[in-house]
Amino acid sequence: MSLALTLCLIAILGLAAIGTPVAYSIIVGSIVYLVAKGQDPAIAGEQMVSGLYDSFVLLAVPLFIVAANIMNAGAISERLLKFCVATVGRFKGGLGHVNVVSSLIFSGMSGSAVADAAGVGRIVIDMMRKSGHYSGGYAAALTAASATIGPVIPPSIPMVLFALVSNTSIGYLFLGGVMPGLVMGAVLMIMNVIHAYKHDMVQEEPVPLREIPRLTAQAFPALLMPAILLYGIYGGITTPTEAAAVAAAYALILAAVFYRTLTIKSFYNILVESARPSASVGLVIGGALVLNYIVASENIGVSISHALSGIHVSPLMFMFGVNILLLLLGCVLDASTIILVIIPLFIPSCRELGIDLIYFGVVTVVNTMIGMVTPPYGILLFVINATTGIPLKEIISEIWGFIAALVLALVLMILFPEITLWLPKLFGYSG
Numbered sequence: 166m167s168l169a170l171t172l173c174l175i176a177i178l179g180l181a182a183i184g185t186p187v188a189y190s191i192i193v194g195s196i197v198y199l200v201a202k203g204q205d206p207a208i209a210g211e212q213m214v215s216g217l218y219d220s221f222v223l224l225a226v227p228l229f230i231v232a233a234n235i236m237n238a239g240a241i242s243e244r245l246l247k248f249c250v251a252t253v254g255r256f257k258g259g260l261g262h263v264n265v266v267s268s269l270i271f272s273g274m275s276g277s278a279v280a281d282a283a284g285v286g287r288i289v290i291d292m293m294r295k296s297g298h299y300s301g302g303y304a305a306a307l308t309a310a311s312a313t314i315g316p317v318i319p320p321s322i323p324m325v326l327f328a329l330v331s332n333t334s335i336g337y338l339f340l341g342g343v344m345p346g347l348v349m350g351a352v353l354m355i356m357n358v359i360h361a362y363k364h365d366m367v368q369e370e371p372v373p374l375r376e377i378p379r380l381t382a383q384a385f386p387a388l389l390m391p392a393i394l395l396y397g398i399y400g401g402i403t404t405p406t407e408a409a410a411v412a413a414a415y416a417l418i419l420a421a422v423f424y425r426t427l428t429i430k431s432f433y434n435i436l437v438e439s440a441r442p443s444a445s446v447g448l449v450i451g452g453a454l455v456l457n458y459i460v461a462s463e464n465i466g467v468s469i470s471h472a473l474s475g476i477h478v479s480p481l482m483f484m485f486g487v488n489i490l491l492l493l494l495g496c497v498l499d500a501s502t503i504i505l506v507i508i509p510l511f512i513p514s515c516r517e518l519g520i521d522l523i524y525f526g527v528v529t530v531v532n533t534m535i536g537m538v539t540p541p542y543g544i545l546l547f548v549i550n551a552t553t554g555i556p557l558k559e560i561i562s563e564i565w566g567f568i569a570a571l572v573l574a575l576v577l578m579i580l581f582p583e584i585t586l587w588l589p590k591l592f593g594y595s596g
Contacts, residue, residue: 169201170463187502188445191452198459209455216454222335223450225325227443228409233280234435235416236271241387241424242285245270246292248384255371258361260296261307262354264289268311269350270388272318278537279442282312282545287552298366302559306538309545309560310353310567313534316500318346320394320409323533326450326504327526330457331512334523335405336398337589341527344584348577349531352570386419399592446501453505465510480518484525484579487511488532492572495536499544503533521596527585528578535571538564 177194181187192209199206217223236242246267253262264286271285286308293304316323319339328335360366372380394412397403403411420427478486494503508529515525537545540561550557578584586596 167463169198170459172201173198173459186448187499188448188452191449191456191502191506195452195455195459202462208458212455212458213451217447217451222325222329222406223447225320225335225406225409226322226446227439228406228413229320229322229325230277230280230443231435231439232409232412232416233277234439235413235420235427235432236280236387241416241419241426242267242271242288244380244384244424245387246285246288248380248388250292251372251377251380258357258366260289260293260299261357261361264293264304264307265311265314265350265353265357268308268314269318269346272315272346277322277442278312278315278534278545279548281315282308282548282552286312286549290549290553290555298364300559300563301553301555302563303360305546305549305553305555305560306563306567307353307357309538309543309549309564310571311350312545313531313537313571314346314349316534317342317349317527317531319343319391320405320412321530322446323500323504323530324526325405326446326501327508327530329450330453330505330509331522331526333526334594337523337592337594338526339395339398339405340589340592340594341523341585342530343588345527345531345574345578348584349571349574352574353567356566356570386423390415449499449501449505453502456506457509460509478518480520481579483514483518484520484528488528488575488579491529491532492535492539495533495542496539497542498536499542500530500533500537503536504529521582521586523589523594523596524582524585528575531571531575531578535568535575538568538571540564 173194176197177190180190180193185193196206196209199208246263249263249267249270250259253259253266256262267285267289268281271281290301290304290308293299293307294301315321319342321339321342324338324342325335327333328338390412393415394408397408397411398405417427417432421432491503491507494507498507511525512522514520515522537543540546543561543564546557546560546564549555550560586594590596
């Protein structure tokens with residue numbers, strides 16, 4: 166390791182340790198590297214500007230964030246919840262199932278775990294607590310766990326970021342996330358069933374069957390969004406970025422015209438609230454672009470690849486090793502940082518070992534989503550704590566069982582790549 170790289174890492178870790186945002190830590194550390202190498206610090210700005218300018222796909226990130234916020238503010242999520250209550254709320258542990266199924270549906274519209282947890286998740290938590298059958302901690306933990314499905318089922322902001330660093334197809338990544346997302350939903354619903362029988366819960370009063378057609382009709386326009394997105398991308402009508410614009414426009418039309426719940430003032434607030442996370446992601450991407458320049462300069466990815474090939478690591482052992490590392494990093498780093506900074510180090514090794522990058526990308530995204538509910542960082546735990554007032558201690562005490570279930574789902578995806586690759590292959594992916 167060169168002296169310049171050592172100083173870079175010390176600067177990044179030191180700044181992060183005193184609470185400096187990760188994006189700023191990376192940018193400052195990268196400038197330290199350039200100065201130590203005797204290179205022009207302006208290279209950092211050049212890498213950020215050129216990288217962001219050349220990546221048309223990154224426009225999808227703010228557009229998906231806007232679409233998700235419109236869904237939350239436009240009362241669309243409430244109609245989707247009523248539909249979920251009518252269909253799965255009648256079973257034992259019904260509201261817990263509603264929690265998971267609403268996340269599965271909403272994930273097809275937002276691509277953001279935080280938007281899912283702060284929007285529809287907050288409403289479901291209130292419903293579960295008012296029923297008297299669920300503690301606040303359990304309701305919050307299940308909501309946090311189910312929100313991790315949001316960025317796995319398309320559309321997905323983390324998959325857009327993975328496509329950026331790996332040069333893989335966003336379309337096939339989106340398809341690859343469908344089955345893993347359903348597997349995650351299934352293991353969480355099984356956990357909820359076990360909880361319901363363990364506590365001998367009384368079944369919720371079922372919605373009369375005659376009401377289901379009306380509730381379905383009310384939710385149907387919103388339910389169409391995932392179909393419109395997928396048809397646009399896989400039918401060759403739109404690029405993924407254009408599909409994100411269509412999603413935002415469709416959500417706006419639904420909220421303002423069809424449901425008539427969106428005002429000019431609330432739309433302005435949505436744009437402001439969407440700009441903040443978009444800017445945060447943009448800063449992390451900018452820092453990662455400079456850091457990736459450093460990684461390429463130091464040949465770190467190639468060195469890792471050669472080291473692994475020298476000790477004859479099997480693809481399966483490599484996948485387990487990387488995923489254990491990512492689970493540990495997820496305790497202290499956010500998903501965007503892991504995908505943009507850490508994952509590029511392993512992509513050359515994946516190619517060397519013959520590991521499919523669509524499979525690797527989807528498994529990586531699932532792994533980083535588990536990190537969003539893993540203490541002590543667990544950003545979704547803090548989001549739900551802030552929006553509901555449920556003590557963090559209660560949420561953490563209930564989250565461990567759901568983390569175990571999600572890790573089990575992750576292991577299944579690692580052992581059986583076809584869970585990820587079946588649907589992409591069905592649509593022509595050759596691997």
